[in-house]
Amino acid sequence: MTIDYAENKERQKLIAARLKAGFETVHEAANASGYNASYLRGLERGAHPFTPKTAGRLAAAYGCGISDLVD
Numbered sequence: 001m002t003i004d005y006a007e008n009k010e011r012q013k014l015i016a017a018r019l020k021a022g023f024e025t026v027h028e029a030a031n032a033s034g035y036n037a038s039y040l041r042g043l044e045r046g047a048h049p050f051t052p053k054t055a056g057r058l059a060a061a062y063g064c065g066i067s068d069l070v071d
Contacts, residue, residue: 009071010046010070010071011044011046013069013071014044014058014069015044017058017059017062017064017068018044018062020062020064021061021062021063021064023062026040026041029058032061032062033057033060033061034061035054035057035058050069050070052066055069055070
């Protein structure tokens with residue numbers, strides 16, 4: 001199962017959650033989450049599928065709930 005992240009609103013939620021967590025750059029978020037920066041940039045652009053596993057891992061790194069990342 002993947003979550004369609006093609007809509008701009010959804011991508012904006014992901015970026016907003018990263019910034020709210022205090023990660024100004026994708027590189028900082030990558031260090032905290034264990035993903036590489038290229039992959040996170042792709043998620044934020046909507047180029048990669050956003051899976052429930054990814055949502056859980058990013059929510060933990062960003063200190064937020066999964067609902068803060070997806071509708």
